Amino acid sequence: MYKVIxxxxxxxxxxxxxxxxxxxxxxxxxxxxxxxxxxxxALHQELSPDLIVIDIRMPRMDGLQAIHEIRKTDGDCQFLxxxxxxxxxYAKQAIEMNVSGYVLKPIDVEELKEELLRxxxxxxxxxxxxMSEFHADALRxxxxxxxxxADPADAPELESELAPLTSFAGKSKQILLVEAxxxxxxxxxxxxxxxTRWLELAETEGLGYGFQTxxxxxxxLKEDLNRPEAQNEWTRLLQDACGLKMGFTAAAGRIVxxxxxxxxxxxxxxxxxxxxxxxxxxxxxxATEPVLSDIATESNRHAAPDLEALATKLFYMLDLGRREGVxxxxxxxxxxxxAYDSSETAIKTGLAKVLSVALSKLAALHQCVDIQExxxxxxxxxxxxxxxxxxxxxxxQLAELAGRLGANGSLPVVKQVMDFIQRHYHENLKLETMAxxxxxxxGYLGRMFKQxxxxxxxxxxxxxxxxxxIRLLKEGRKVYEVSELxxxxxxxxxxxxxxxxxxxxxxxxxGAPSKATTFSxxxx
Numbered sequence: 080m081y082k083v084i085x086x087x088x089x090x091x092x093x094x095x096x097x098x099x100x101x102x103x104x105x106x107x108x109x110x111x112x113x114x115x116x117x118x119x120x121a122l123h124q125e126l127s128p129d130l131i132v133i134d135i136r137m138p139r140m141d142g143l144q145a146i147h148e149i150r151k152t153d154g155d156c157q158f159l160x161x162x163x164x165x166x167x168x169y170a171k172q173a174i175e176m177n178v179s180g181y182v183l184k185p186i187d188v189e190e191l192k193e194e195l196l197r198x199x200x201x202x203x204x205x206x207x208x209x210m211s212e213f214h215a216d217a218l219r220x221x222x223x224x225x226x227x228x229a230d231p232a233d234a235p236e237l238e239s240e241l242a243p244l245t246s247f248a249g250k251s252k253q254i255l256l257v258e259a260x261x262x263x264x265x266x267x268x269x270x271x272x273x274x275t276r277w278l279e280l281a282e283t284e285g286l287g288y289g290f291q292t293x294x295x296x297x298x299x300l301k302e303d304l305n306r307p308e309a310q311n312e313w314t315r316l317l318q319d320a321c322g323l324k325m326g327f328t329a330a331a332g333r334i335v336x337x338x339x340x341x342x343x344x345x346x347x348x349x350x351x352x353x354x355x356x357x358x359x360x361x362x363x364x365x366a367t368e369p370v371l372s373d374i375a376t377e378s379n380r381h382a383a384p385d386l387e388a389l390a391t392k393l394f395y396m397l398d399l400g401r402r403e404g405v406x407x408x409x410x411x412x413x414x415x416x417x418a419y420d421s422s423e424t425a426i427k428t429g430l431a432k433v434l435s436v437a438l439s440k441l442a443a444l445h446q447c448v449d450i451q452e453x454x455x456x457x458x459x460x461x462x463x464x465x466x467x468x469x470x471x472x473x474x475x476q477l478a479e480l481a482g483r484l485g486a487n488g489s490l491p492v493v494k495q496v497m498d499f500i501q502r503h504y505h506e507n508l509k510l511e512t513m514a515x516x517x518x519x520x521x522g523y524l525g526r527m528f529k530q531x532x533x534x535x536x537x538x539x540x541x542x543x544x545x546x547x548x549i550r551l552l553k554e555g556r557k558v559y560e561v562s563e564l565x566x567x568x569x570x571x572x573x574x575x576x577x578x579x580x581x582x583x584x585x586x587x588x589x590g591a592p593s594k595a596t597t598f599s600x601x602x603x
Contacts, residue, residue, distance in 0.1 A: 080108040081129035081202055086119040086145070087112075087161065088137040092184075096132065099188050106199045116140025120148045128156060129202055130179075135162040146176050155205070157198050161186065216282075219244040220290040223299055226338060227254070227292070227345035234339035241338050245288065247301050251334045254344040255287075255298040256352055257317060260326040260360060260464055269324055276320040284316060295352065299341065304331045310363055318361065328355050328465075329363040356423035360465045384415035386429055390436035391506075393477075395516055397441050399499060400485015402478045404516055409473055413466070427469065431457050434473060444502060445484065453480075492517055492524070493531040497539070504543045505566045510536045545580045548573075552588045561585065 083102065087093045093112045102109055107130065111122050115137045123131065131149075135142040146158055158176075163184035179201065180194040222241040229237055257277060259270050277296045278289040287300040304310045317327055332347030347366035351358065358364050389412045396404035409430075416429040434457060442450040456476050463469045496513050510528075513536070514521040528536050544565040551561045559570045562585075567573035577585045 081106060081199065082110045082126060083107045083130045083132060084119065084122055084126065084128045085109060085112040085132045086114075086116070086137070086142065087134040088114050089134075090114070092134070092161075092186075096186075100191065100195070105192065105195050107195065114138075116142060116145030116148075119145045123149050123153070123156065127153075130157040130159065130198060132159045132161060135160060143172050143176070146178065150176055157202065159194055159198060215244055219288055223288065223290045223297075223341070224292060226341045227297075229342060231339075234342070238338040245299070245338070250336050251303045252336065252338065252341065252344070253300045253304055253334050254332045254341060254348050255300055255304065255313065255329060255363070256292075256295045256331075256345075256348040257298075257327050257329040258295050258352060258355065259321075260328065261324070273321055273325050277317065280316050280320060286313070286316075295349075297345070297348075300331075303334055304363060304365065305334065305367070310365075314361075314363055317363075326360045326464075328352065328358050328360055330358070330366070331363055332366050354421060356426070356464065357417065357421060357466050359467050383419055384412070384429065386412075386432050387436065389415065390433045391440070392512075392516070393433060393437040394440040395499075395503070395512070397437060397477065397481050397484060398444065398502065399495060399516065400481050400483075401516065402481045402485070405477050405481045406474050409470060409477070413470055417466075426466065427460050430469065430473065431460050434460075434477075441480075441484075447483070448480070491531075492519070493528050496524075496528060496536075497532065500540055500543055504540060504547060505564060507566070508540055541576055542580060545577055548577060548585065549581070549588060552585055558585045 080103070085093050085096050087096070093114075097109060097112070110126050110128060113119050113122055117140045119131065119133060119142075120140070122128075131146075133142040133145065137145075140148075142160060142162075149156060154177075158178040159180045159182065160178055161182055161184060179198045182191055182194055219241065222237055222244070226234060226237045226241060259273050259277075261270055274291070274296050278291070281287045281289040281298050286302065287298045290297045290299070302309045304313065313329075317329060321327055330348040330351035332344030332349075335341060335344050344366075351364055351366060389408065393405065393408045393412070396408050412430060412433050413426070416426045420426070420429075434453075438448070438450050438453050442448045453476065456472065459472050460469050463472060496517075499513070500508065510525055511521050513519075514524045517524065519527075525536055528534075528539070532539055534542070544567070548561050548565045551564060552558070556564070558573075562568070562570040562573035565573075567576065574584060577583075581588070
């Protein structure tokens, strides 16, 4: 039975139509009747009828306006117009909107039956065509899935079956795989609706043939995505189907020229999507393009990164207030992590460790830094589905932190280095490290420093350390404790340095406070 809605502003005519026509005998079932165009549009959205018998002259919204609104979303619904006005203008507008028939009032029952029978025949033909098309689509999808998984020996036979069901403007063929991402917690129903829209894209746009394989929607493309115009068009179509609630990651395999070789293109695309975390969301990635250092294909291809050293470097950059240095250090850490183990878990875990250590050191040095404020950032790193989003979140918040701490950022570089030594004298500071942080040549920075201070970097560092050592010794600390606290792990080395600058041993300062006061050290 085909569903029918009757729309006429005269109740007597609506009731008469329901009684004078044996709808069921003609293959129809009346599912509703309404009195104006607005109600017609609303009921169409609710019931999706196959036929609407509609009057032209109705209040609020006439029949032609209602048909125009419905045609915006439904090209299949049939319309049979009723009108008491034998006006060609109405008929012309109706023809332009692809209506099925036009019956004048007063209604001739036999004429109405003939029109309904003609419309039913048309609906039957459309139904058979859709069924045939459905079977063809199902068979084509089945053959595509078999081909992308087939042994090379079986591929030619499958190709011969698939070829008649496809049409290509050119000889090139390519597989595109797309994975949906719920970026706004829209839910499974919305995800599935987006996948359905994607499958419809290939057919409605005439760009290829859709299929579903595991979590991916696939397309056997009719044109080469290496062409920028084609890639841009597909990107736009995928984005439009997603709306604002969904994202996607897409990968295209190599170009092949025989259907039997589809498996190669499919495996290329699948290989890229297995590294989805390293791919940018909302773009189509090509198998021929390098992806973040070519994406590590084997674990432990490089040595494990020194996360402690990277965290220390990040800590220094934050303490100096160098936003550019913070971004560069994060990128360096990311590249090192990817080169060693490109899995999502390993990268996120390693990056979280680098940030945690750097922020802990910073909080110990600056009272204004509360590490608890950055707990949400560390949690957020695990929520992002893509590397670039993780890095963007980290860079954004750490750049803001560097900006707050960078009060000395406008000072000359040598003055910044001097202030830095005063805060970090107890660490393993090297001129090479400082030069790297400021993107200077080591020799050039060393000459600048000596010209400004009159002393070499290492002499200045030693003097700051010895000055701090005298303070600690006066507080009653043990010599070996002071040695480590000021940055000399080897206590004998500390003794030699102390005697060089003070002219006495550390124990003499500790054991003779009155004498200790005679030792002085020029403040750097």
